[in-house]
Amino acid sequence: MSLLEVEGLNSYYGDSHILFDVSMRVEKNEVVALIGRNGAGKSTTLKSLMGVVRPRTGSIRLEGEELAGRKAHAVARRGMQLVHEDRRIFGSLNVEENIILAGLTAENRWPLDRIYEMFPRLKERRTSRGTDLSGGEQQMLAIARALVRDPRVVLLDEPFEGLAPVIVRDLMRACQDLARAGQTIVLVEQNLAATLALADRVYIINNGHIAHEGPASELKKQPELLQRYLGV
Amino acid sequence: MVNWANFISQCFNGLVLGALLALIASGLTIIYGTLGVLNLAHGAMFMLGGYAGWLAYTYTDSFIAAMVVGSLFVMLAGVVTERLIIRHFYARPPEDQLLVTFGLGIVFVELVRFFFGSLSRTTPPPAMFQGITNLGFMVYPTYRLAALGIVAIALLVLYFVLYKTRLGMIVRAGIEDSVMVDSLGIDVYKVFMLVFGIGAMAAGFAGIVNAPVVSIAPDVGEAILVQTFVVVVIGGVGSFPGAIIGGLIAGEIISITSMFNPAYSYVMLFVAMTLVLVLRPHGLLGTAGRE
Numbered sequence: 217m218s219l220l221e222v223e224g225l226n227s228y229y230g231d232s233h234i235l236f237d238v239s240m241r242v243e244k245n246e247v248v249a250l251i252g253r254n255g256a257g258k259s260t261t262l263k264s265l266m267g268v269v270r271p272r273t274g275s276i277r278l279e280g281e282e283l284a285g286r287k288a289h290a291v292a293r294r295g296m297q298l299v300h301e302d303r304r305i306f307g308s309l310n311v312e313e314n315i316i317l318a319g320l321t322a323e324n325r326w327p328l329d330r331i332y333e334m335f336p337r338l339k340e341r342r343t344s345r346g347t348d349l350s351g352g353e354q355q356m357l358a359i360a361r362a363l364v365r366d367p368r369v370v371l372l373d374e375p376f377e378g379l380a381p382v383i384v385r386d387l388m389r390a391c392q393d394l395a396r397a398g399q400t401i402v403l404v405e406q407n408l409a410a411t412l413a414l415a416d417r418v419y420i421i422n423n424g425h426i427a428h429e430g431p432a433s434e435l436k437k438q439p440e441l442l443q444r445y446l447g448v
Numbered sequence: 449m450v451n452w453a454n455f456i457s458q459c460f461n462g463l464v465l466g467a468l469l470a471l472i473a474s475g476l477t478i479i480y481g482t483l484g485v486l487n488l489a490h491g492a493m494f495m496l497g498g499y500a501g502w503l504a505y506t507y508t509d510s511f512i513a514a515m516v517v518g519s520l521f522v523m524l525a526g527v528v529t530e531r532l533i534i535r536h537f538y539a540r541p542p543e544d545q546l547l548v549t550f551g552l553g554i555v556f557v558e559l560v561r562f563f564f565g566s567l568s569r570t571t572p573p574p575a576m577f578q579g580i581t582n583l584g585f586m587v588y589p590t591y592r593l594a595a596l597g598i599v600a601i602a603l604l605v606l607y608f609v610l611y612k613t614r615l616g617m618i619v620r621a622g623i624e625d626s627v628m629v630d631s632l633g634i635d636v637y638k639v640f641m642l643v644f645g646i647g648a649m650a651a652g653f654a655g656i657v658n659a660p661v662v663s664i665a666p667d668v669g670e671a672i673l674v675q676t677f678v679v680v681v682i683g684g685v686g687s688f689p690g691a692i693i694g695g696l697i698a699g700e701i702i703s704i705t706s707m708f709n710p711a712y713s714y715v716m717l718f719v720a721m722t723l724v725l726v727l728r729p730h731g732l733l734g735t736a737g738r739e
Contacts (some may be wrong), residue, residue, distance in 0.1 A: 266631060292633035304622040304628040307735075317617055321633035365633065 217280055219244040219400055220265075220296075220369055225274035225284075227257075227264045234260045234270070236424045242369065248413035249405065249432065252445060258404040259301055260371040262371045265402070266292040266298040273309030278367040278368065293321060295368035299375060301404075307347035311338050311357055314346060318361035326364045334390055335360055353379040359390070369400045376407050384410065408446065412436060420445045450707060453586055458707045464592050464661070466653050466699020467599040472672060472680035473691040474606055475650030479684025481623035482643045486542065487550040490651050491673030492556035497522045497666035498653025499560055500572045511574040513597075515656050522652025523645045525556075530644035535637065536651055537586060553669070560694050561666040571659035602653055603692060605710065609646070619643055623686045678717055682724050684734020693732055710730070 220242040226234040235257050242248045251257045263269040265276055267288040276284040283291050306314050312328070315338075317355055319325035331338035335356040341349060349357065351448045355375060362370050375391070384407070395401060405411045411418070412432050420428040422445050435441065490581045501518030505511060529552060537545045572578070573591035581590045610616035622629045622639055630636040655664070662668070679698045683690025700718055705713040724732060 268627065268631060287635075288627070288630040289633050290632060298627070300631070300633055304625050304631075306621055306624050306628070308618065308624060313617055317614075317621055317629075317634075318632045320618075321616065361632065402458045 217446065219246075219252065219279060220402075221275070221277045222265065223275045223277075225264055225271050225276065227260055227269050227271045229260075229269075234424050238264075238274070238386070238421070238424070238426055240419050240426065240429070242402055244283035244400055245337060246393045246417065247403060247415045248427075249403045249418045250421055251405070251408065251409045251411055251418060252421040252427075253447065254406075256421045258421055259373050260424075261375050262404055263299055265291075265371060266296060268298065289321075292327065292365065292367075293323075297365055297369070298363040298364045298371040299358045299366035299444060301373040301377065303345035303354045305354045305357055307345060310343050310345050311349070312342045314357055315360055315364050317346060319364040326366055326367040331360045331364055334363070334393070338447075350386070352379050355383070355387060359387070363394075363399075368405060369402060370394075372401060372403045372405070374405055375403075375414045376405060376410055380411060388413070407418065408442070449580055454707060455704075456586055457588065458703045459632075460586075460588055460592070462700035463696070463701070464596050465601075465698070466696035467480040467596055467603070468658055468695075469598050469672075469675055469679050469698050470692040470695025471602055471606075471654045472651045472676045473683065473695050474603065476649035476676050477680045477683070477686055478610070478623065478643055478648035478688065480680070482619055482626065483640050484626075485537065485545045485549065487534075487644075487647070488546055488673065489529070489553040489556060490647070490676060491671075492553040492668030493522055493526065493561065493648040493657075493669070494655040494672050495649040495664065495666060495669035496525055496556055497655030497700075498571075498659045498668060499564065499569070499655075500652065501656030501659055502569050502664060505571050511571075514571065515653065518656040519649050519653045521550060522655075523649035525652075526648025527641055527645040529648075534644060534676070535640070538640070545629030557666045557669070565664070566666060568665040570601045570663040573660040576685075579598060591660050595661060598653065598657050602650070602657075606646075606650065608633065615639075615642065618641075632656045648690075674714075675717070680723050681721050681731055684728075684731025687731065687733040690731055690733035 218241040225235050225238040232413045238261055252258050260269060266269045267286050271284055274284055278294055338356055338360055341353055368410055388410055415432040418432045418435050427445055428441055472494055475640040479487050497518050497630035500521040501514035505514040537548050564638045577594040579590050580587045581593060618634055618639055679694040683694025698717055701716050702713045705716040
C-alpha cells in the first residue's frame, strides 16, 4: 500500500470540468512532481487532495484512510499540508504567530527552534508582521507553517515562483534537506530544472488528464515528451 | 443657544455615544471580517440585549446580574442563530445573506413586540451611579460617566481576547483568510460560530449599558444599526481599532451637530463617511479586500 493513493479524481470549478479521472500514488519518503503547462490542472490537483476544492468523484487515501470529500481542516489533521501557490501569509500576524497558529491543532508539532534552524532568516524576522516580509521570506514562512505540523505529506504548489535566483537556491537546499530527511513531498513547479533535481518520480498532467508517469531521471532522456506536454 | 458649557457637555455625550457605537461596531466588524456576512440583524441583537438585561433586572434588582444574564443570553442567541440559519448562507450570494439577516432582525423585533408589547421599558441605573457628578467645569449624569467606563472595560476585554489569546489570533487570521485557517487544521466553522456569538454579545452588552440612558423599545436597534454600519465603513471593515476610532468620530459628529440642529446629525455623519470613502476607500484603518 502506498502512502497516498489517488484514483479516478474528477474536480470541477462550477460547471467546468478540470480534472478527469486523475490517478496517482506517492510512496513514503518519496518526492513526486506534477508538471504540465499553465492551466493543465496541477494546482487543482493539489487543492483537491487538500480538500480546498471538493472533488465530485474519486478516491484519496492516505495510509488507507479515505479523505475525499472531507473538509480541509480534517485533511490537515490527518497529515496532509498544502503550501499554497500564493503563500497566503497572515499579514497582520507576525512570523512567530503565523507558525504558532499553524501548529495549534497538530498532534506532533515541530519545536520553533527546529523551524528556525531550517530557516534562520525567519528567526531574525520573528517579530515582523507578515506584510513586512519579502517574497522569499513569505515563501519560507509558508513552508515553515506546513512543516510545523509535522505532516506525512507536504504539497508544494509552485514554491519557487517569482523569487530571486539566490532565494530559489536557498529554498531548493531546504527542500533537498527535507527530502533527504524522508519528508514525503508532492511538488508542482514550473522550474523544470529544479523539479527534476528534487523529484524521484514525475507525473505529467495535460488538460486535466495524467499523460505520463515515470522516474524523473528518465524524463530528461525523453525530449519529445517535454516538447509535447511542456513545450520545452 | 450654543455656549461653552453646552459644547463640553455635548462632547461628553458624543464620547458616551461613540464608545457604545464602537462596542457595537466591533461586533459587527469582526463578524463581517471573519464570516463575510453583513449581519443586518445586529441592531436586533442590541435590542435583545436591552430587553434581556431589563428582564433580568426586573427579577433580580441587580444591574450586574442584568449585564451578565443579558450578555450571555444574546451570545447564546447569536450562537443558535449561526448554527441554525447563518451557516447555511456562507456559500450563498451576498444578497441572500443580506435578506436572511434582515429577515432575522424583523423576526427578533416582532417576537419581542409579541411578548413585551410596543411600550418602551426603562432599566434604572444602579443606585451608586444615580444622580449627577460635579466635574469642576460642569455637572454631568453619573451613570453616563459610569457607562463610559463600563464600555471602555468591555472594549479592553475584547481587545485582550482578540490580541492576547489564541482564539483572538485565530479570529484575526480568519478575518484575513478563513480558507487558509481551515487549511491549517482549524475547524473554521466552529470559529465562525464563536465569532458570531461574541459579536452578538458585544451588541447585546451595549444594549444593556444603554438601557438606563435611553429607554428601550422593540425597534430601538434600527437607528443604531445604520449608525453602526457607518462606523464600520469609516473605521475600515474588519478592523477592531478602526471600529473604535470610527465609533468615537461618529459619536462626536452626531452629538455636536445635534447641538446646532439635530435634523442634520445624520447628514453630517454621512458626509463624514463619504469623505472617508473618497480619501481612503478601505476606511481609516481598513485593508483591501477579504478572501
